[in-house]
Amino acid sequence: MMRKIYSVALLAISLLSAQPSHQEIADKITRKGLEDLYAFEMLEDLTQYGHRFSGTPGYDKAVQWAEQKLKEVGADSVWLQPVVVPHWVRGNPEKAVATIGKKKIDLSVCALGGSVATPKNGITAEVIEVKSLAEAKQLGERAKGKIIFYNRPFDKTKINPFEAYGGAVDQRSRGAIEAAKVGAVAVLVRSMTNAIYKVPHTGAMRYADTVAKIPAAAISTMDANYLSDELQKGSKVSVTLTMDCTTLPEVQTYSVIGEIRGTEYPNEIVLIGGHLDSWDRGTGAHDDGSGVVQCIDVLRLMHELQLKPKRTIRCVLFANEENGLRGARAYAKNIDTMKEKHIVAIESDAGGFSPRGFGVEADSVRFLKIASFASLLENIGADRIRMGGGGADISVLEKFGTVLIGLSPDPQRYFDYHHTDIDTIDKVHPRELQLGAIAIAILTWALAQEGV
Amino acid sequence: MMRKIYSVALLAISLLSAQPSHQEIADKITRKGLEDLYAFEMLEDLTQYGHRFSGTPGYDKAVQWAEQKLKEVGADSVWLQPVVVPHWVRGNPEKAVATIGKKKIDLSVCALGGSVATPKNGITAEVIEVKSLAEAKQLGERAKGKIIFYNRPFDKTKINPFEAYGGAVDQRSRGAIEAAKVGAVAVLVRSMTNAIYKVPHTGAMRYADTVAKIPAAAISTMDANYLSDELQKGSKVSVTLTMDCTTLPEVQTYSVIGEIRGTEYPNEIVLIGGHLDSWDRGTGAHDDGSGVVQCIDVLRLMHELQLKPKRTIRCVLFANEENGLRGARAYAKNIDTMKEKHIVAIESDAGGFSPRGFGVEADSVRFLKIASFASLLENIGADRIRMGGGGADISVLEKFGTVLIGLSPDPQRYFDYHHTDIDTIDKVHPRELQLGAIAIAILTWALAQEGV
Numbered sequence: 001m002m003r004k005i006y007s008v009a010l011l012a013i014s015l016l017s018a019q020p021s022h023q024e025i026a027d028k029i030t031r032k033g034l035e036d037l038y039a040f041e042m043l044e045d046l047t048q049y050g051h052r053f054s055g056t057p058g059y060d061k062a063v064q065w066a067e068q069k070l071k072e073v074g075a076d077s078v079w080l081q082p083v084v085v086p087h088w089v090r091g092n093p094e095k096a097v098a099t100i101g102k103k104k105i106d107l108s109v110c111a112l113g114g115s116v117a118t119p120k121n122g123i124t125a126e127v128i129e130v131k132s133l134a135e136a137k138q139l140g141e142r143a144k145g146k147i148i149f150y151n152r153p154f155d156k157t158k159i160n161p162f163e164a165y166g167g168a169v170d171q172r173s174r175g176a177i178e179a180a181k182v183g184a185v186a187v188l189v190r191s192m193t194n195a196i197y198k199v200p201h202t203g204a205m206r207y208a209d210t211v212a213k214i215p216a217a218a219i220s221t222m223d224a225n226y227l228s229d230e231l232q233k234g235s236k237v238s239v240t241l242t243m244d245c246t247t248l249p250e251v252q253t254y255s256v257i258g259e260i261r262g263t264e265y266p267n268e269i270v271l272i273g274g275h276l277d278s279w280d281r282g283t284g285a286h287d288d289g290s291g292v293v294q295c296i297d298v299l300r301l302m303h304e305l306q307l308k309p310k311r312t313i314r315c316v317l318f319a320n321e322e323n324g325l326r327g328a329r330a331y332a333k334n335i336d337t338m339k340e341k342h343i344v345a346i347e348s349d350a351g352g353f354s355p356r357g358f359g360v361e362a363d364s365v366r367f368l369k370i371a372s373f374a375s376l377l378e379n380i381g382a383d384r385i386r387m388g389g390g391g392a393d394i395s396v397l398e399k400f401g402t403v404l405i406g407l408s409p410d411p412q413r414y415f416d417y418h419h420t421d422i423d424t425i426d427k428v429h430p431r432e433l434q435l436g437a438i439a440i441a442i443l444t445w446a447l448a449q450e451g452v
Numbered sequence: 453m454m455r456k457i458y459s460v461a462l463l464a465i466s467l468l469s470a471q472p473s474h475q476e477i478a479d480k481i482t483r484k485g486l487e488d489l490y491a492f493e494m495l496e497d498l499t500q501y502g503h504r505f506s507g508t509p510g511y512d513k514a515v516q517w518a519e520q521k522l523k524e525v526g527a528d529s530v531w532l533q534p535v536v537v538p539h540w541v542r543g544n545p546e547k548a549v550a551t552i553g554k555k556k557i558d559l560s561v562c563a564l565g566g567s568v569a570t571p572k573n574g575i576t577a578e579v580i581e582v583k584s585l586a587e588a589k590q591l592g593e594r595a596k597g598k599i600i601f602y603n604r605p606f607d608k609t610k611i612n613p614f615e616a617y618g619g620a621v622d623q624r625s626r627g628a629i630e631a632a633k634v635g636a637v638a639v640l641v642r643s644m645t646n647a648i649y650k651v652p653h654t655g656a657m658r659y660a661d662t663v664a665k666i667p668a669a670a671i672s673t674m675d676a677n678y679l680s681d682e683l684q685k686g687s688k689v690s691v692t693l694t695m696d697c698t699t700l701p702e703v704q705t706y707s708v709i710g711e712i713r714g715t716e717y718p719n720e721i722v723l724i725g726g727h728l729d730s731w732d733r734g735t736g737a738h739d740d741g742s743g744v745v746q747c748i749d750v751l752r753l754m755h756e757l758q759l760k761p762k763r764t765i766r767c768v769l770f771a772n773e774e775n776g777l778r779g780a781r782a783y784a785k786n787i788d789t790m791k792e793k794h795i796v797a798i799e800s801d802a803g804g805f806s807p808r809g810f811g812v813e814a815d816s817v818r819f820l821k822i823a824s825f826a827s828l829l830e831n832i833g834a835d836r837i838r839m840g841g842g843g844a845d846i847s848v849l850e851k852f853g854t855v856l857i858g859l860s861p862d863p864q865r866y867f868d869y870h871h872t873d874i875d876t877i878d879k880v881h882p883r884e885l886q887l888g889a890i891a892i893a894i895l896t897w898a899l900a901q902e903g904v
Contacts, residue, residue: 159482
């Protein structure tokens with residue numbers, strides 16, 4: 001009898017030890033990730049052809065690349081999901097010249113995404129500076145025929161620049177609408193960054209059907225400070241803005257999806273994703289090339305380490321996050337809730353910097369469950385799990401009750417590059433990028449095994 | 453009576469509210485720090501004249517600058533502490549050419565700090581690659597007349613590159629000694645970094661009195677890989693190394709010290725510090741210009757916010773950390789233990805990157821007390837307080853029972869720049885640098901008020 005108990009105990013031990021702990025798997029993922037630094041290798045590939053703006057051949061090339069890469073790294077199945085996207089073209093020229101007394105000064109500007117063109121010879125008008133949409137409204141008659149210059153800077157006392165961005169971006173997104181309401185003929189918007197330099201930042205802007213569509217351009221922070229100083233001194237400043245942007249017919253393209261099927265609960269989905277499109281400046285290395293290669297690398301790590309998740313891990317590389325969110329909307333529309341349940345979604349769309357942790361949008365019970373995985377992330381320094389997070393693409397899953405999680409990398413440098421010519425691969429550190437992929441892989445594994 | 457109780461209660465409340473909580477002070481420090489970003493402004497100043505290598509006029513200029521700056525920011529007293537430092541000069545040329553068959557290849561090298569020169573026409577010898585000191589020893593007779601090429605890379609699977617550095621740096625510090633013992637005529641040492649590029653990294657090396665002093669140079673990782681590949685293929689590789697470095701007579705200079713006297717326990721010192729010297733490459737922007745300006749900024753923040761610490765906060769900018777630690781030794785020697793007690797010392801010498809937390813060298817009781825301040829550091833993301841830390845300069849205080857603390861910034865990029873031509877201010881982010889200063893200021897305040 002003693003002998004039998006002994007051998008049963010031995011069997012139990014061997015069964016137990018055949019199942020490595022989550023910590024052991026986290027360590028394996030970390031080791032393998034740092035050994036290969038494969039996320040950066042993919043990013044070099046992805047960014048070498050230029051930007052991936054919606055509607056352009058560059059985006060379609062990225063679709064092919066991503067489909068091929070997902071197959072290569074060992075996804076069980078890979079497919080394309082059709083999406084119809086807008087096709088806005090920046091055009092040329094894109095130029096602003098300030099006239100101050102007898103001086104003519106070239107300003108560093110770029111059209112905001114979606115802007116209409118100016119007449120061929122540009123718009124020349126006096127500039128009025130405001131710090132908010134409310135101030136623009138209050139201008140009333142005085143705005144008529146003028147260029148409104150939105151110049152509320154980032155609040156640099158905000159520790160997290162994403163918060164400063166949230167506090168300034170209404171100028172970019174709604175500035176043209178409020179300016180047109182009071183009769184302005186164009187807007188210049190201070191670039192969305194703490195950095196003071198000559199780099200203009202593009203980004204999405206909107207029009208309203210009920211008011212005139214007026215041209216909208218971003219101006220570099222250095223030039224914004226210059227204009228503001230001149231206006232403070234009482235100088236009369238006028239600007240000639242010339243832009244040739246246009247909106248072409250919509251284009252049919254794709255989001256790219258690959259997954260590793262779950263062994264026990266294949267219909268329960270742990271979604272990981274980023275967006276495959278970028279703005280038409282730089283090469284979208286941080287925004288969101290980083291998120292794309294990190295999520296592909298999660299599948300690669302699972303495959304190479306022969307990890308078989310209980311739930312399905314699905315990597316979704318969304319089309320058209322930047323100027324439409326069409327990929328995410330198409331994805332949500334196509335979810336067959338009879339067949340699959342998205343229990344949790346993780347988005348990486350805050351840059352390829354050292355991961356600090358995750359932001360979680362969930363009720364407190366599920367939040368605590370996810371927070372309990374923090375210890376697995378401690379060695380790599382990504383264990384700050386905080387309430388509040390998610391991402392633009394995965395926000396469409398909220399209505400399905402999906403827990404939404406966003407990777408939180410160190411946020412200080414992101415808005416130095418965001419939506420600019422300098423969002424290029426030399427700003428991405430191979431190990432920082434990889435640690436982000438490792439963080440997602442570790443959390444994804446725990447969620448795929450334990451659920452939420 | 454009721455009225456009396458009421459007014460006593462009111463008085464108590466007003467007294468209590470007259471003492472802002474540590475958290476309130478942490479918030480004020482954070483706000484003011486981010487508003488001014490003064491650490492970066494100082495770093496621009498400090499680095500504009502070039503490097504600050506021991507024994508050079510650049511270092512003496514930095515002494516004057518620091519003395520002036522400490523006075524300017526409101527230290528109660530500022531003084532210079534005499535230190536005699538070595539004066540090694542790199543010289544020119546500093547060159548290595550590999551001969552492989554008929555090919556001649558220029559290698560990116562630089563002398564290690566303290567190396568002797570080669571003869572005028574250089575040393576030409578066959579190269580033997582080894583991965584460790586032990587392997588060099590084992591070469592025995594075969595090493596005679598050869599150049600030993602130490603080529604053990606950083607272990608990239610280490611999450612923290614400082615750990616990888618610790619695992620590789622014996623090749624640099626002791627490589628020449630072991631090589632000379634087996635009769636080698638010079639050493640080439642793979643640069644101490646994970647990055648693969650053409651940038652050689654200098655750093656300290658030692659000789660032993662009992663063996664020959666042979667020239668020692670660092671070789672860039674890219675060239676190290678190239679040589680190694682050729683040797684793997686079976687090519688015979690010889691190198692001509694030409695260096696003209698020399699050691700001049702020692703020089704009298706200073707460490708710079710400034711303090712804010714404690715209001716209640718002036719003889720209890722909370723020391724904060726970094727080293728004012730740098731290597732003779734780049735401008736020592738991260739190593740350790742960052743630590744210097746952060747510590748000065750702590751005094752500035754205290755002064756500007758009119759914070760009066762109970763214990764003395766002393767900022768020590770040590771001379772000669774890089775090649776001698778003479779400043780720290782002189783400081784320790786001059787401590788009058790009858791008059792003052794160094795309860796705790798914080799060093800910032802790991803770069804000006806986003807602060808993650810602090811490493812603490814203390815017994816568990818005092819460690820727990822310090823760890824209890826983590827919540828004050830949470831908002832700025834610097835709340836990872838871990839056992840083990842300190843810094844080279846403050847290590848000399850260990851014998852006084854001082855608690856030793858090192859700031860832990862994000863470590864991934866540090867060894868990309870360390871001891872190289874590219875350790876320049878463009879690699880430092882103003883907000884990341886400032887958050888480090890804020891982290892030190894918050895912890896310093898708590899320690900000055902609560903002790904350890």
